[in-house]
Amino acid sequence: MTATKARQRLACRSLVGGIGVALLLAGCAVEPKPLTDAERRAEVQVDLKAMFAGQEPLTHPLSLTEAYRRAVKYNLERRVKQMEEAVAVDGLSLSNLDMLPKLTADAGYLNRSNTLAESSTSILTNRQSLEPSTSTDSNRGIAGLSFSWNILDFGVSYFAARQSADRVMIALEHRRKVAQNLVRDVRSAYWRAAAAQVLSAQIDHSIKESEAALATSRSVESEALRSPVEALRYQRTLLDLLRQLEEVRNRLMIAKTELAQLINLPPGQDITLDIPPDTQLTFEPIDEPIDRMEQVALVRNPDLRELSYQSRISVNEVHRSILSLLPGISFNYGPQYDSNSFLVNSWWGEGAVRVTWNLMSLLTGAPGVHRARDSVKLAEAQRQAVAMAVLTKLHLAYQQYLDAGKEYGRARTLAEVDERLYSQLSGRAAAEAQNELEPIVAGVASVASSLRRYESYSNMQAALGRLYDTVGIDIDPADLVRLDAAVLGRKTEEIMATWARGETGGGPAAPPAAAPAPAPAEEPGFFDRLFGKATN
Numbered sequence: 001m002t003a004t005k006a007r008q009r010l011a012c013r014s015l016v017g018g019i020g021v022a023l024l025l026a027g028c029a030v031e032p033k034p035l036t037d038a039e040r041r042a043e044v045q046v047d048l049k050a051m052f053a054g055q056e057p058l059t060h061p062l063s064l065t066e067a068y069r070r071a072v073k074y075n076l077e078r079r080v081k082q083m084e085e086a087v088a089v090d091g092l093s094l095s096n097l098d099m100l101p102k103l104t105a106d107a108g109y110l111n112r113s114n115t116l117a118e119s120s121t122s123i124l125t126n127r128q129s130l131e132p133s134t135s136t137d138s139n140r141g142i143a144g145l146s147f148s149w150n151i152l153d154f155g156v157s158y159f160a161a162r163q164s165a166d167r168v169m170i171a172l173e174h175r176r177k178v179a180q181n182l183v184r185d186v187r188s189a190y191w192r193a194a195a196a197q198v199l200s201a202q203i204d205h206s207i208k209e210s211e212a213a214l215a216t217s218r219s220v221e222s223e224a225l226r227s228p229v230e231a232l233r234y235q236r237t238l239l240d241l242l243r244q245l246e247e248v249r250n251r252l253m254i255a256k257t258e259l260a261q262l263i264n265l266p267p268g269q270d271i272t273l274d275i276p277p278d279t280q281l282t283f284e285p286i287d288e289p290i291d292r293m294e295q296v297a298l299v300r301n302p303d304l305r306e307l308s309y310q311s312r313i314s315v316n317e318v319h320r321s322i323l324s325l326l327p328g329i330s331f332n333y334g335p336q337y338d339s340n341s342f343l344v345n346s347w348w349g350e351g352a353v354r355v356t357w358n359l360m361s362l363l364t365g366a367p368g369v370h371r372a373r374d375s376v377k378l379a380e381a382q383r384q385a386v387a388m389a390v391l392t393k394l395h396l397a398y399q400q401y402l403d404a405g406k407e408y409g410r411a412r413t414l415a416e417v418d419e420r421l422y423s424q425l426s427g428r429a430a431a432e433a434q435n436e437l438e439p440i441v442a443g444v445a446s447v448a449s450s451l452r453r454y455e456s457y458s459n460m461q462a463a464l465g466r467l468y469d470t471v472g473i474d475i476d477p478a479d480l481v482r483l484d485a486a487v488l489g490r491k492t493e494e495i496m497a498t499w500a501r502g503e504t505g506g507g508p509a510a511p512p513a514a515a516p517a518p519a520p521a522e523e524p525g526f527f528d529r530l531f532g533k534a535t536n
Helices: 002-027 035-053 064-074 078-100 151-224 227-251 257-262 290-300 302-325 361-426 434-473 477-481 486-502 526-531
Strands: 102-111 115-121 128-134 139-150 329-339 346-356
Touching: 064 151, 064 257, 078 151, 102 346, 139 151, 151 227, 151 257, 151 302, 151 329, 151 434, 151 477, 227 257, 227 346, 227 434, 290 361, 290 434, 302 361, 361 434, 434 486
Parallel strands: none
Antiparallel strands: 102 139, 115 128, 139 329, 329 346
């Protein structure tokens, strides 16, 4: 009876304890909590301070070379890519640590509410052969240190580390791409902003004169001083020129805001540009053959290199999938301690070798391997599609640069003609109302031609920038002074020369020659011999 009551009391205490734990867990439930405006305002203050911290103030006219350097140094998107690369490097470090054996330490204290007693029954007579006895203390402490290593886990971790290493290289390619795009965008925005700065005063003056001329022409028309058809034609010509002038001006006026964002200046800060003289704004033909630029682009373009690394990641995923089908062998050894007073030896060493094999993986693993191999084929197909896109982009940028150069030449000649015409007309003594209005039309046309000249030069520079980032040319700090067609050709020839000498270094491998000489076969590694190259 006493034993029965004790068990009932124990059951009641367990029930009460379970209810208490349930109530505690219910009280710890997490609910969605929106951000308050105060929290966001605090974050905004921190972000605004960090966005422009550590930058050199811009207190002097900004040259194109300095704009390049400030963009590469301070642009926030580039900072993001740098941090992504740092996170990828940290991931590689963790993957390398995963290949190490496990060393586990454990300790604890054990307590029983009653004595752990045992009895025995004879299998021959079915009678109790041993009176209840115990060999375990009700209160005891245990401790241990276990060194374990699983060969299968090591193999999986090895290929995971190789994948992490390729992800580091992908992050590097992202950073390269951002840097190249920055140089391209700064080049285009700078020259559009330069046009707005040089011609802003002339534009405002021309618009005021045009509006006054329109009012005068309407008065002439209403007073019948000239033919209505002639007056309307004049008004239409002037309005069309004004529309073109305002369209180009609106496109150019936002360029300073874009440039400020690229070099990480606060929006609204006034920027004065150090613009070179017009004599330096010339078109330079590209002497480098496009087929040589094609070869460099197919090797150095960041998008293609990223897909090549992605293909290697897919190949290593095949190796991981195949490896997971094999049995795992684990080794364990370590000292153990137990304070049980009945033990003769409280300290001892314990070792084991175990083989485990999930036999169901033979059925479920085949689809995983098949999927991994299809991922390799997908990566190769994506790389080929992007290669075609890169070649197309290269040819388009090349042709756009040539066309923009011709357009710039025409726009420059037209601007010179309009300027001379305006000088001739404005120098005449106007005796009639129409003669007074005619120089205004010529002046507006001259300003519009100058705007188109700067815009066409900006388009030409943008096309050259697209050539740079399509070919995948990495810009050295010394080259920022002069990023023209000559530097593009020199960089291309330098890369081709390193391939001709067989120097690949840590950069991309050289493209295959037309008739390559047979090279000695590389000795395959352990896992390559075990699983093969697994490229399909």
